[in-house]
Amino acid sequence: xxxxxxxxxxxxxxxxxxxxxxxxxxxxxxxxxxxxxxxxxxxxxxxxxxxxxxxxxxxxxxxxxxxxxxxxxxxxxxxxxxxxxxxxxxxxxxxxxxxxxxxxxxxxxxxxxxxxxxxxxxxxxxxxxxxxxxxxxxxxxxxxxxxxxxxxxxxxxxxxxxxxx
Amino acid sequence: xxxxxxxxxxxxxxxxxxxxxxxxxxxxxxxxxxxxxxxxxxxxxxxxxxxxxxxxxxxxxxxxxxxxxxxxxxxxxxxxxxxxxxxxxxxxxxxxxxxxxxxxxxxxxxxxxxxxxxxxxxxxxxxxxxxxxxxxxxxxxxxxxxxxxxxxxxxxxxxxxxxxxxxxxxxxxxxxxxxxxxxxxxxxxxxxxxxxxxxxxxxxxxxxxxxxxxxxxxxxxxxxxxxxxxxxxxxxxx
Numbered sequence: 001x002x003x004x005x006x007x008x009x010x011x012x013x014x015x016x017x018x019x020x021x022x023x024x025x026x027x028x029x030x031x032x033x034x035x036x037x038x039x040x041x042x043x044x045x046x047x048x049x050x051x052x053x054x055x056x057x058x059x060x061x062x063x064x065x066x067x068x069x070x071x072x073x074x075x076x077x078x079x080x081x082x083x084x085x086x087x088x089x090x091x092x093x094x095x096x097x098x099x100x101x102x103x104x105x106x107x108x109x110x111x112x113x114x115x116x117x118x119x120x121x122x123x124x125x126x127x128x129x130x131x132x133x134x135x136x137x138x139x140x141x142x143x144x145x146x147x148x149x150x151x152x153x154x155x156x157x158x159x160x161x162x163x164x165x
Numbered sequence: 166x167x168x169x170x171x172x173x174x175x176x177x178x179x180x181x182x183x184x185x186x187x188x189x190x191x192x193x194x195x196x197x198x199x200x201x202x203x204x205x206x207x208x209x210x211x212x213x214x215x216x217x218x219x220x221x222x223x224x225x226x227x228x229x230x231x232x233x234x235x236x237x238x239x240x241x242x243x244x245x246x247x248x249x250x251x252x253x254x255x256x257x258x259x260x261x262x263x264x265x266x267x268x269x270x271x272x273x274x275x276x277x278x279x280x281x282x283x284x285x286x287x288x289x290x291x292x293x294x295x296x297x298x299x300x301x302x303x304x305x306x307x308x309x310x311x312x313x314x315x316x317x318x319x320x321x322x323x324x325x326x327x328x329x330x331x332x333x334x335x336x337x338x339x340x341x342x343x344x345x346x347x348x349x350x351x352x353x354x355x356x357x358x359x360x361x362x363x364x365x366x367x368x369x370x371x372x373x374x375x376x377x378x379x380x381x382x383x384x385x386x387x388x389x390x391x392x393x394x395x396x397x398x399x400x401x402x403x
Contacts, residue, residue: 043283046326048319051279051363084280090351091281091370091387095358112388117279119363151287 034062035101035140037133040147042075042118043111044127052076052118052125054133054147055109060101067138068099068107073147075131076118083114093117098138111152125149245373245381247347251308251340254321254333261347261379264304268402269375270385273350273368275311276323281370281387283326289372290328291391292398299402302377305331310352310368312341348373374401 040056052075060066071079081096099114101107109115116133118125125131127149135143246261253259270289274282286307293300307324309315312335315323320333335341345352352368372385372394385397 043279044326045283046276046323048322049276049279049283049326051277053279082280086370089369089371090367091278092367093278093280093355093365111280111284115280152284 033137033140033143035060035066035137035143037135037143037145040133040145041152042125042131042147042149043152044149045121045125047124049124050120052121053082053111054079054116054118054131055111055152056116056145056147057106057108058099058101059106060103062139063103064139065103066101066140068101069136069138070098071116071133071135073116073118073131073133075122075125077120077122078118079133080117080119081114082117084112086112101137127151245348245384246375246379249340249344249347251334251336251344252317254317254324259306259332259334266377267301268303268377268382269379270303270305270372270398271308271348271375272306272370272372272387273308273310273345273348273352274370275309275366275368276315276319277311277363277365285370285372285387286324286327286331288387288389288391288394289331292394293328293330295392295395296398296402299399300330302402303398306334307331308334308344309341310345310350310366311354312336312338374398376401 036059038057038059040054042052042054045052054073058068068081070081073079081099083094083096085092085094096114099107107114129149131147131149133145133147135145137143248261250258250260257263272285272289274285276282289305293303293305296303305328307320309320315333315335317333317335320335324331324333334344336344344350348369350369352366355365355367357364370387372387374382374385376382382401385394389397
């Protein structure tokens with residue numbers, strides 16, 4: 001009886017584990033998106049700053065174009081896709097409705113160019129801390145990314161990335 | 166040759182000489198007549214000369230005045246710098262005559278700017294550090310293009326994040342506009358887009374280097390790294 005019951009429990013548990021495993025596997029398959037957000041970092045801000053900027057590289061290893069529709073962050077009330085344009089020494093900022101990442105290509109969000117602008121910061125972005133950004137892609141869906149806060153490089157500087165600590 | 170013959174030769178040469186001098190005299194007389202004639206022609210020559218002198222005088226006197234007055238010249242580009250009066254994060258009023266004997270690095274921006282302005286302030290901070298003792302000869306001035314939101318308190322709080330030697334300047338709309346005019350800076354508020362009520366300001370992002378006398382020397386790009394900016398400044402400050 002005892003042994004029989006034990007056998008039933010084992011069967012039941014393996015069945016549960018099997019179902020769970022199948023779900024996890026399907027989730028992993030979904031998560032293995034061709035779209036990746038690389039080297040994300042945000043510029044540390046002064047304590048009174050109301051805005052911040054997040055920089056990263058979007059890479060599309062898939063065979064179809066995808067579109068970044070927008071993003072949200074836990075660090076700010078709003079997050080918008082923006083681009084800084086240097087018009088003969090005059091700096092203009094423009095909101096981007098979306099950004100297409102071509103199949104097999106990548107798009108850089110870097111100082112002096114495209115950036116995810118954080119508007120109405122909930123607190124200053126402190127160097128060494130992190131913040132979360134949820135990116136929404138048309139095909140790849142939502143992706144949560146942990147962003148390091150750092151002092152950034154100069155605009156158009158030699159380094160594409162901030163120093164790694 | 167006989168004495169007589171010699172005398173004839175001398176006589177003839179004398180007569181030839183006198184003839185020549187007579188001709189010369191006649192020529193001279195004709196020249197004097199001609200000069201008198203020329204002098205008698207003021208409407209043509211004198212007026213041309215007078216007009217030329219007048220033009221020269223006009224160029225010498227009027228052109229620099231016009232240059233200073235309008236601050237513009239096709240030859241030398243716009244004249245950077247001029248009178249302004251702004252409040253500063255140090256509590257003092259700052260004009261173009263403040264910080265005597267020191268070079269000024271003047272640049273415009275605003276604290277709601279997320280990308281270029283903080284990057285430029287970080288670059289200037291790095292350059293000040295790299296300059297070492299030479300930095301004592303330089304006063305960096307950050308002038309807001311957004312006086313409505315950038316009060317002195319806001320500027321002071323914002324600049325705490327950067328090199329403490331950077332002085333922030335703000336003031337009334339009129340005061341800020343005057344400073345922009347002095348440096349030929351373009352700044353325009355852009356209305357908020359979509360549902361956002363946050364506005365941005367398109368503005369010139371160039372750094373102006375003024376010498377100890379307050380004269381414009383050169384401009385620097387915001388795309389320089391801190392080390393590049395320090396190198397460019399060191400050349401001028403040494």
